[in-house]
Amino acid sequence: MIEHDALGVTxxxxxxxxxxxxxxxxxxxxERPLDRAILSAFAEVVSASGDGRVADLGCGPGHITAYLDELGLAAFGVDASPVMIESARQAYPGLRFDVGSMAALNIADxxxxxxxxxxxxxxxxxxxxxxxxAEFHRVLAPGGHFLVGFSASDDPSHATQVFDHAVAPAYRWSPDHLAAMLRTAGLAEVARMVREPQPTDRRQFKEIHLLARKSEESLPS
Structure with a gap:
């Protein structure tokens, strides 16, 4: 299979x-109390559903996976970068980290x-x-939760804006547009956190966290 250029470059x-x-x-x-708060809320709603297994997709060096583990979740990390995964494994040897692509996860339905x-x-x-x-929806159990963090575009009339990321080509998203895409994928928005840029931030963009939930309609009655 030929790898898409965007994934290879990234x-x-x-x-x-x-x-x-x-x-x-x-x-x-x-130094990010609001981020800790939304991650803690995510951990709480996942735990309340009865299944604490969580995939941290695009886990990088593994620090967020480790934080989810501290919050009581059975968290594991997946990243496309083998070097990132090796770094995560060295830093957190007690946790699971796998090389993989978000577009084709090696995770059961x-x-x-x-x-x-x-x-x-x-x-x-x-x-x-x-x-x-669609992959995120596939691997989630009915009633499972999805938390996505991203930078917001300045113009709500545009779904995305390209920005000069320090590592690889990247996009900022209109929060409403992305929430609509989640709905189309079967993930209904539950909550939204907007963090305004702070003077010490490297990038002066709004940061968004959207919490969404997969329908329970496939659960047995």
Whole structure:
């Protein structure tokens, strides 16, 4: 199978950036109370559904996977970058980390209580995002939750905006447009957190977290 250029470019770029990312982001949650809050809420609703298995997709150096584990979830990480995965395995040897693609996950249908995609869809070309959202829906159990983090576009009339990411080509999304795409994929928005840019932020973009839920209609009565 021929690998799409976007995935190959992103993988190579993050392989090269892995040591820097591991050092830069390992302690990022310490200064981000709102991020900790939304992750804690995600952990709580996943645990309440009765299945704490969660995939951290685009896990990078593994620090968020480890945080989810601290919150009591059976979390594992997946990333397209083999170097990122090796870094995560070295930093958190007690956790599971796999090399994989969000567009074709090596995960069975309907087995996860939660899926996290934290700034990992931003490198996906817009026309390819529906395929990835369909994969997220496929691996989630009925009633399972999905949490996605991304940077917001400035103009709500445009679904996406390209921006100059430090590592690989990337996109900012209109929150309403992305929420509509989630609905089309069978993931209904439950909550939304908007974080305004702070003076110390590297990029002056609004940051969005959308929490969505897969319908329980396929559950037995």
């Amino acid at each position: 993988r190579e770029a993050y392989d090269a950036a892995a040591p820097m990312y591991a050092q830069l982001f390992r302690d990022e949650l310490r 309907g087995v996860l209580g939660g899926v996290l995609s934290r700034w990992s869809i931003i490198h996906t070309p817009p026309q390819e995002l529906p395929v990835i959202l």
